Amino acid sequence: MKHITIIVPAGKGTLATVTCIASAIEVFATANNYWKQSGKKELFRIESAGVSKKTEIYDSMFTVKPQINISAIEKTNLIIIPPVAYHDTKTIKEDQLLLKWITQQYKRGAQIATMCSGAFMLASSGLLNGKNCSTHWVHADTFQAMFPEVKLQADQLITDENGIYTNGGAYSFLNLLIYLVEKYYNRQTAIYCSKMCQIEMDRNSQSPFTIFTGQKQHGDEMVKKAQTYIESKLDEKVSTGHLSSRFSVGRRNFDRRFIKATGNTPIEYAQRVKIEAAKKAFETTLKTINEVMYEVGYTDAKAFREVFKKLTGMSPLEYRARYNKENSLKVV
Incomplete structure (x- = not known):
């Protein structure tokens, strides 16, 4: 059985962090159940993991507790990074242990998927340098300023390169999940999950949702x-x-x-x-x-x-x- 690790960040999380973690578990559990109903074995064991015992979110309205510490996971197949409030150096420092572990797992063959601003976490590890990447269009200017060596594709809903998947903003992470189900299971399982979770399939752009405000965070x-x-x-x-x-x-x-x-x-x-x-x-x-x-x-x-x-x-x-x-x- 393969293994999915859903990261619970040690740094500052957002409401989207909670939503994405819960939805990732639900969609992959739906895919596993579909395979069981078809007479096949579950494809993935799904676990949330982190370096702290809990993460407080939205003024402690929500508390996310990882099921396991990353130190106990010797090998995983897919790492999912949810959105994080990743626009300051303090948050980056808080997640250094996670970043080191993610980098090690990638070198061992694990694939990585980031949701929305989760791309900031992965980019800070250096693994996105020279690669295509997407994130929420509202973060595009900040992302480009922080990570000029990453090829940001702000119009793209999903990027797929060298075992690294990234996606656009907000609830478009649902499209990434369906994309991953099709990638790891098959098309029919993806169709089933899209119907059960009522997620539109095959969206490939976040352009219709973009509000262009002009890049003016420069000194010229x-x-x-x-x-x-x-x-x-x-x-x-x-x-x-x-x-x-x-x-x-x-x-x-x-x-x-x-x-x-x-x-x-x-x-x-x-x-x-x-x-x-x-x-x-x-x-x-x-x-x-x-x-x-x-x-x-x-x-x-x-x-x-x-x-x-x-x-x-x-x-x-x-x-x-x-x-x-x-x-x-x-x-x-």
């Missing part, structure tokens, strides 16, 4: 002024040449500084600002798609649809139908 004042300028010109097409000239910086140097500060080229940044404004219009107004398109500076309907779908994973019509039912009935 020129770039901040350029960002503000772009955001003030929603209905205009702003070129890189115009921006570099306006701020008296050579074009090549302007591009380099802008990308370093924001993670986007100036054109990509302008696209994201415009599409975010379009999304809000679709959510809250009765304007047609063409009206919104013109308001955010597009005159080519095909180009607008292509950029919108690239950034949200949905067409303008699909997005409007999902988030504004009254508007979805209106003719384009």
Whole structure:
């Protein structure tokens, strides 16, 4: 029988920590039961493990007690790391023993799955350096600043590379669990778990849920002024040449500084600002798609649809139908 270790962090946990631990146990227990009903043996033994006797969460409203200390686990097959409040050095220090154990187990062949901000814990071990990774889109800027050597894929719901799985934010961890069930059991077991737990299968992007606010946690004042300028010109097409000239910086140097500060080229940044404004219009107004398109500076309907779908994973019509039912009935 294989072994799953669900980590109970020693550092500061969140409400999501409790939810993810409980759900991971439930989904894999459901998969085990399905196999037993099919005449097969349980595939996994599921245990929660940590280095402390208990972890207090949400002002002690919840207490999570690991079933076992990690020191008692010689070998495991899959390690699941739930979300943690991992944005400060104190939390990282509290989990050093866990990180050392996780790294040792990975070198021995264990696979690792992180949920939401659990990626911060794994990234601090160095195991994600040079690899693709996802986390909650709201943490993207902080994550990139803390771990520049990790290839953050903030739009991706799930990444799968070299035995390491990561996923996006909030309740998308449920999609990761179904993905892992299919990976370790089979497709039919995953379908059964998705039906029993009512989890939508085969989601691969968190783009529809992303709220773009602009990466401004940097110290380049020129770039901040350029960002503000772009955001003030929603209905205009702003070129890189115009921006570099306006701020008296050579074009090549302007591009380099802008990308370093924001993670986007100036054109990509302008696209994201415009599409975010379009999304809000679709959510809250009765304007047609063409009206919104013109308001955010597009005159080519095909180009607008292509950029919108690239950034949200949905067409303008699909997005409007999902988030504004009254508007979805209106003719384009």
